[in-house]
Amino acid sequence: MSPEEKLPKVRCPHCGKQSDWYDNPFRPFCSERCKLIDLGAWADDRYRIPGEPVPDPDEDEASE
Ligand SMILES: [Zn+2]
8 A cells, every 4th residue: 555545635726736635734725825826816807707898998988
């Protein structure tokens, strides 16, 4: 039996690096940095999707 079977690894969703699942407070990320970056990206995406496309201000001016 290999020790790796007892200690599952998880692949960081951000950078793809493998890290221990159990001894890792930032799982499934490999580090706090990757976690913060990835969560930050998620927050950005949420703000960037209001549901409707934002009208182009230049286009609006031209129609007046
Ligand atoms: Zn990572």
